[in-house]
Amino acid sequence: MSWFESWHMPRWFYQMGSPKWFFEIGGRLQPWFMVAAIAMITWGLLWGLLYAPADYQQGNSFRIMYVHVPAAILSQSIFVMMAVTGLIGLVWKMKVAFMVARSCTLIGASFTALALITGAVWGKPTWGTYWVWDARLTSTLIMLFLYTGVIALNQAIADRSIAGRATAILSIVGTINIPVIKYSVEWWNTLHQSSSFSLTAKPTMPAEMYIPLLLMVVGCYSLIVWLVLQRTRNEILDQERQASWVARYLEER
Amino acid sequence: MPSTMPDILLQALDLACERDERMLFKGLNLTVKAGEIWHIKGPNGAGKTSLLRQIAGLLPIFQGNVSFPLDQSILYIGHKSAIKDQLSANENLAWLTALGVPSDENQRYRALEKVGLRGYEETMSAQLSAGQRRRVALARLHLNAAPLWLLDEPLTAMDKQGIADEQAWFADHLKQGGAIVLTSHQDLDIPGVQILDLHAAMETASC
């Protein structure tokens, strides 16, 4: 651990470890992310749901992709973010890092559930059933299990800093396993593939389909940042309630 | 007669401990020299065990630092005895000492005799009373050459005679140049005991 600590990180890195600093900077950045999120998600959804051309194979039902794909991408990104901030908390002993990781858990699980539900909704008109054990859906389901494990561990430990450390270890082990799990599920799926169509195959997409997707993905990332900042700042107010700056801040509200 | 100061065995500076978002102690300093015995006092939950564990290295130290100037080994005996029920007293001492400096059976038998457990060496620990199990754990004091002892509630479960015996062992150890830091609800009957009161330390926020 001390080898990592001897790296010279830029000043803002250490500053972020201060709850007060994070709270203030986060507060200033939040509105920008909210605006970006609303703008891009609205634009992306309108374009994707109403104006993008219908897919020649699936008709209009494929439009659920504009929600499903960003949700699936984000569910993985958030897990990795959870693990990275957990690692930062463990190595540099930053409380704020654990708070950010904790904020990610429920948000990430929700996006994973959303990916699963939209996957099922997409599946019904395409294959006639709501659920299919294809590689992508199965991996997403396992992802949900990983999230519930992290959430369960977090709930089981009373002391916040111990819980932060334990869930950090679990998220790191989980993240390292994600490629292994995805590879093994994909491989397993090729053995049992009955339907020829998979939710994942989309090699060539005309720009009219691709751009709204991109907007949705970036918009959702902004939404995530906004949500994580919001939850982390609440967590900071809660955990630092003894500090004088918190009392002053609450008085001013 | 040496005219120099006795050796410093433990130097703890500016230690702090937070638990469940409550600050238990802060800015705590403790210097332990050879021949000294320190009694950490305080009400339940004041952080006595946490302080001892920080010194022993079982709890991470977030603030301040702990150093052992002579870089010698320490013996930590925790609140729980670390005695396995399905092993005999002798076997328990065997694995406990194997963690540091292994002992042979003669040494273990002699240690068990010193703590008053002669004849019980091969008894399953499940059949020993709580006081006897405590004695088995304390037999390590006679097997381990570490100068600094960190003991958490060593007098618990001991009867009057046991407590008197223990204090005699402590006195012997101090005479040989060792040092002891312990926590205990009971008061000690040893000359020269130095008190570290965590409750008082918190009140004045200095030590």
Added chain:
Amino acid sequence: MLGFMYSVIRRDLLLVMRHPAEMVNPLVFFVLVIALFPMGVSPEASLLSQTAAGVVWVAALLATLLSLDILFKADYADGSLEQLLLTSHPAWALVIAKVIVHWLVSGLPLVIMSPLVATMLFLPADAIPTLLLGLLIGTPTLSLFGAVGAALVTGVKSGGMLISLLVLPLYIPVLLFGTGAVAAAVLGMPVGGYMAYLGAMLVFALMVTPWAAATALKVGQMQG
């Protein structure tokens, strides 16, 4: 350090011998769960033989989960764990020693029992060696990931159910390759690739889990 690991292994094996239920109970559970399938689903040979590999592997996962308690729970409760962590030897060495004991006591008996239960489920005899070999390589991986779960819940009450939630997702790749290998063997196809993947996962587990479990044990010491 090897001497330390040896003395831990020796002590733990002695403890198991004095309390053999720790070894026998998971094994009985394994056979019991497998016996439930013909009873609950169908006793027909054709159906059972198709699902045999999966049933045996799932039962092995569950039996391993049940036996994870022996790793750290007792030592945490009586204070032995803190003594084991206070030595000058690295905590990951302690974890590896404990995992070796766990596998000898839990994994190896499952492997030895597997041909018998596989026959009860009408798995084709040609596929049994593949099942055996897969379990032989796979069960140490299960013990290693299980150790991470067990270490994370030291000090948590009712940690038993929680361990399952944490560890089962990590077991899935082993399950997929282990059963996949048997499916290939039934079809007469080569299984070398599957064994290689199982071996790679074991190596991967060896690199990741001792550090993670050791860190988790130290975190667990912060409680109480």
